[in-house]
Amino acid sequence: MMTVKRAYSLEACIGAETDLTADTVIRAKGLDLTFQTGDGPVHALSNVDLDIGKGEFVSFIGPSGCGKTTFLRVIADLEQPTGGTITVNGMSPEEARRRRAYGYVFQAAALYPWRTIEKNVALPLEIMGVSAAEQRERVKRTLDLVNLSGFEKKFPWQLSGGMQQRASIARALAFDADLLLMDEPFGALDEIVRDHLNEQLLELWARTNKTICFVTHSIPEAVYLSTKIVVMSPRPGRVTDVIVSTLPKDRPLDIRESPEFLAIAHRVREGLRAGHSYED
Template sequence: MPTKPTLKVVSDAPAGDTAIDIRGLSLIFPTPDAPVVALSGVDLSVKRGEFVSFIGPSGCGKTTLMRVIADLERPSEGHIAVNGVSPGEARLARAYGYVFQSPALYAWRSVTRNVTLPLEIMGIARDERLTRAAKYLEMVGLAGFERKFPWQLSGGMQQRVSIARALSFEPALLLMDEPFGALDEITRDRLNEQLIGLWERTRKTVIFVTHSIAEAVFLSSRIVVMSPRPGRIMQVIESSLPARRTLDIRETPEFLAIAHRVRDALRTGHSYED
């Protein structure tokens, strides 16, 4: 594991307009019986400030693709650039914040100290750490819970802490892997609304993995529909919805039309078959 704790400033100066560039990417996991093709021939380009969702059934490689972007997996072949450099270099430059399926909070740290964890590792001064923690906890609606420990929070609150933690070091790229998958629908709706508001204000590049069609359509400016065996991209659907969205938008014909297209694309990928 490359581990030099050098602190590079994440440059916001555009290395072009492209945040992520993927061409001909494949990933094969060797297993004892037969190698598993997790990703095959993936081409994708994400511009700065876009909100892109990966949607598809289990095993379509959407989480794997995100882990490749985060340098948590190495591709078998193909080209990938994050902010114009390799994913490894981007990770060393702390270019992205990762939100996992489960909050992955550290049980022995208070809410504030969970949020300041990446800042401690990056060697940011204590005062600045606390300021940032307060700012981002406020942003995810958790002001007043600073001194609580994770077990004292509900699942939705824990996931919001993990989002504040990912925001705290102000990465230009946010990778979210089914962050609301384990939550009830009501909580999920509210967090979706908060997330779209956050994106609208900060205009970070967001990659969002989900298997909810409604969630993908509601949040995204582009929807990448994926299909399993082998994991590949079926179709990329542009959203015509306005940037400013509330939950009501899900009743509009436009929303339903996009959702229908996503469902059709999933069907052509045999996602509804066994």
Template sequence: MKQEKILCSDGAADAPAPVIAARGLDLTFQTGDGPVQALKDVNLEIEKGDFVSFIGPSGCGKTTFLRVIAGLEHPTGGAVSVNGMTSDEARRSRAYGYVFQAAGLYPWRSIAGNVRLPLEIMGFSRAEQQERVEKVLQLVDLAGFGKKFPWQLSGGMQQRASIARALAFDADILLMDEPFGALDEIVRDHLNEQLLALWARTGKTIGFVTHSIPEAVYLSTKIVVMSPRPGRITDVIESPLPRERPLDIRDTPEFLEVAHRVRQGLRAGHAYDD
């Protein structure tokens, strides 16, 4: 694994403890066709307030890695710490919100009801539930849609509602597994822009799985390039782009340079023919 930081921004001196740290992570699934190594010797540190994208072809273990961080999957070797705890402790202390590829809203609950779901489970008071639901719906630009039902909303709006649901209990970490993968490009651009604004306002640490190079480069402060068989990190790129990013930053030379390096990293990882 090479981890040069040629594009390092203004260098984090005396850095505080990382929010998420993975050391020597190995994960082997036992399948009917024998063991499959999903992750091999994965090392990564994510600082508070980072926006980290995991990019790579399918089968590179990016989703698996995110699930390990979330404590939904357990490594067979190495360790991962989240907020200084094990991933399971972090999950139990509700340290993160998780957004899946599908919005997965309950059809029998209104949008507000769906956003309220984690709050009900976590035992927030009625008044606080109400307050938080309103706040996060505003945060994702869905104020006034609380009484609607999922089927009345477009796919992009549903995914925004699912982000609001992940934000509702105000965890410091937001883990997103290809949240915009099923949406068309125009909607996706719009949501990317909104996500950046949301990130700037809330200062959350975000882990974001994607297979789109422009999306990864546009959103991230740190891009983790992964490759398959076995799933491993081939490159970690610190983005030189400023945190303030209008959509047309994607036409600047800096942006294209980062995108180029991501593409190179992806190509280098493809040691097999396809």
């Protein structure tokens, strides 16, 4: 038994080394995460294998408690896995975080109310020691990118929820990390604002060629945005299906009525249903 085990892990090591091409941004192998809670251990992630390539737009979809947010937090080094390996840009997540490899957009805007919008967007730049002149230039550019020019001097609580979330995206973009992690960023917004922001996000992705990991509850949103859809299921959180989208890169909003789109959406729904256990 021992030898077999060692052989496996050796193979995994070799595999990890040889396949580490410049194109792989995130590589997870047998990732496990168990939270110790008062009610006993909770298996948030169980044996997750996933590769995400450069420039991909990957959506994570699944019911509550399937570990999609946890997976994103593991990539961001906000949670520590209890088993398996994960690399971000070929480094440990902690190293990647220290090198400011990613921008993170949370479920809520989490803007600091004592800072104006431009100061909020400049926050990561201040922390990273960017010069004042460059800060100004980048803040202007990123606020332009999310269509918030003219709101620089406003405070977050003077803006609508959609605008706040856009400002938080601008903040994540300001320091130009190649990887963007988004945790249900539009979950709290209404459908119209959401459509609009989805369109803008796609446009931004096309323009910047960033790698985006996107957690969502919504099947249309996942299908509309992604090049790859990761379907997850709960208890324990695991990947049940990985769907590579066949939709073209250029996607007008009405592509959502095309048969191709509906076919992918159907497969996502099937995957969700298959993974869902009704026992509890």
